Amino acid sequence: xxxxxxxxxxxxxxxxxxxxxxxxxxxxxxxxxxxxxxxxxxxxxxxxxxxxxxxxxxxxxxxxxxxxxxxxxxxxxxxxxxxxxxxxxxxxxxxxxxxxxxxxxxxxxxxxxxxxxxxxxxxxxxxxxxxxxxxxxxxxxxxxxxxxxxxxxxxxxxxxxxxxxxxxxxxxxxxxxxxxxxxxxxxxxxxxxxxxxxxxxxxxxxxxxxxxxxxxxxxxxxxxxxxxxxxxxxxxxxxxxxxxxxxxxxxxxxxxxxxxxxxxxxxxxxxxxxxxxxxxxxxxxxxxxxxxxxxxxxxxxxxxxxxxxxxxxxxxxxxxxxxxxxxxxxxxxxxxx
Numbered sequence: 418x419x420x421x422x423x424x425x426x427x428x429x430x431x432x433x434x435x436x437x438x439x440x441x442x443x444x445x446x447x448x449x450x451x452x453x454x455x456x457x458x459x460x461x462x463x464x465x466x467x468x469x470x471x472x473x474x475x476x477x478x479x480x481x482x483x484x485x486x487x488x489x490x491x492x493x494x495x496x497x498x499x500x501x502x503x504x505x506x507x508x509x510x511x512x513x514x515x516x517x518x519x520x521x522x523x524x525x526x527x528x529x530x531x532x533x534x535x536x537x538x539x540x541x542x543x544x545x546x547x548x549x550x551x552x553x554x555x556x557x558x559x560x561x562x563x564x565x566x567x568x569x570x571x572x573x574x575x576x577x578x579x580x581x582x583x584x585x586x587x588x589x590x591x592x593x594x595x596x597x598x599x600x601x602x603x604x605x606x607x608x609x610x611x612x613x614x615x616x617x618x619x620x621x622x623x624x625x626x627x628x629x630x631x632x633x634x635x636x637x638x639x640x641x642x643x644x645x646x647x648x649x650x651x652x653x654x655x656x657x658x659x660x661x662x663x664x665x666x667x668x669x670x671x672x673x674x675x676x677x678x679x680x681x682x683x684x685x686x687x688x689x690x691x692x693x694x695x696x697x698x699x700x701x702x703x704x705x706x707x708x709x710x711x712x713x714x715x716x717x718x719x720x721x722x723x724x725x726x727x728x729x730x731x732x733x734x735x736x737x738x739x740x741x742x743x744x745x746x747x748x749x750x751x752x753x754x
Contacts, residue, residue: 418467420452420587421623422535423481433484437467438623442475452487452624456586456680457570459560463586463626485535485620486589487557490681492533492618494553494593495525495668497661500690504697513700523663523671525684528593529615536621539731543616545596548710548730549695551688552646552718553593554658556665557624558682559586572679581669582638584678587626590718590726591685592619597696597709620683621726630722638664642721644689649715653707654692658720661686 419438424431435452436445446455447469455462496502502515518524534540542548561583573584593614600613635641639659646654663671665686672678688694699705710716710730717727 418463418626418629419623420455420463420626421486421621422452422484424484425476426480426482431482434481437470438478439475441478443478443481444470444472444475446470453681456487456557456559459586459680460626460628462560483536483622485533485538486622486624487620487681487683489530489533489620489683490679492528492530492683492685493525493672494528494591494618494685494687495523495663496687497523497663497668498656498687498690498693499662500656500660501688501693501697504690504700505688505694506700520662523668525668525672525687526610526614528618530683532615532617534617534619534728536619536726537728538619539729540594540617540619541731541734542594542710543596543599543612544733544735545598546709547597547696547705549595549597550646550648550710550716550718551591551593551595552644552654552656552693553591553685553688554640554642554644554720554723555589555591555620555683555685556585556669557587557589558584558669558678558684559680560584572677572682574673574677575675576670576673576678578664578666578670581673582666584669585627585665586680587624588630588640588723589620589624589683590622590720590723591683592716592718592726592728593685593688594618595694595696597699619726619728622724625723633722635659638666640665644693644718644720646693646719647717648707648710650717653698654689654694656689656691656693658686658689660690 421438422435434445446466503513594617596613600610603609633640633642641659712732714730719725
């Protein structure tokens with residue numbers, strides 16, 4: 418099943434609709450159900466809703482504009498591809514390496530759920546000289562089959578990888594837009610990334626339920642699907658998702674460790690290798706080749722079993738300035754006891 422959100426492309430005041438994509442048409446959920454409600458009910462709810470949809474309420478896909486397929490509860494983004502880490506490290510300090518700590522546990526950061534973009538929605542980047550894309554696959558968390566009523570309201574903690582697998586509702590494509598120069602500066606303070614990334618994340622074109630991917634799982638539980646990215650029609654990167662260092666259930670399990678995952682959480686795989694982003698290629702080439710993204714460029718990502726996620730780069734947005742930090746010019750004053 419494919420689950421999406423959309424608006425009527427011709428309506429002057431469009432209201433979002435949510436439902437299924439069947440062939441080349443969209444069909445709303447029955448009884449006003451929502452993507453959030455379906456995720457809370459899990460695959461059971463999705464199959465029950467699909468069995469009750471009315472074909473006579475469908476609309477041609479070409480007549481609607483797709484939105485991001487969900488409003489995420491949170492967005493975690495991992496760095497699960499060893500080849501990507503090698504290339505990016507070379508772009509930062511000229512030394513291609515993977516630090517030993519990377520192998521010990523999957524690492525992630527939280528990004529901004531309020532700046533999610535949908536398919537075809539242009540990105541408005543900050544002022545940057547090194548705008549980049551990141552080709553990723555993301556899992557969407559949902560309730561498991563046969564979950565107890567109300568279980569998904571609080572989510573789950575300390576899942577095993579086996580338990581986590583049943584909480585993977587589906588998959589979508591993720592583009593983690595990055596301003597590499599801003600990211601590099603702020604991470605020198607040993608925190609982040611923050612403003613180098615939180616201006617935009619694209620998701621879409623829809624969520625494909627996990628049962629559609631069982632045929633792609635290899636013997637070790639990794640998704641052997643192809644992912645590729647083109648800039649202005651030219652192939653820049655391509656990789657197999659099965660080259661991840663950890664499987665998706667292991668990422669979900671780690672995210673839940675001493676914490677909590679809930680329906681609607683989005684977990685990105687991190688950038689695939691072999692040109693999944695420009696930064697990796699800059700590190701390997703020792704120069705800004707290919708060139709950073711510029712206004713007017715089109716980035717198209719295609720993932721086997723999911724589809725295509727495209728976006729144009731818009732004009733840079735100039736933000737109001739902030740002063741530099743006040744430096745200490747005298748002994749710091751302390752409060753009196």
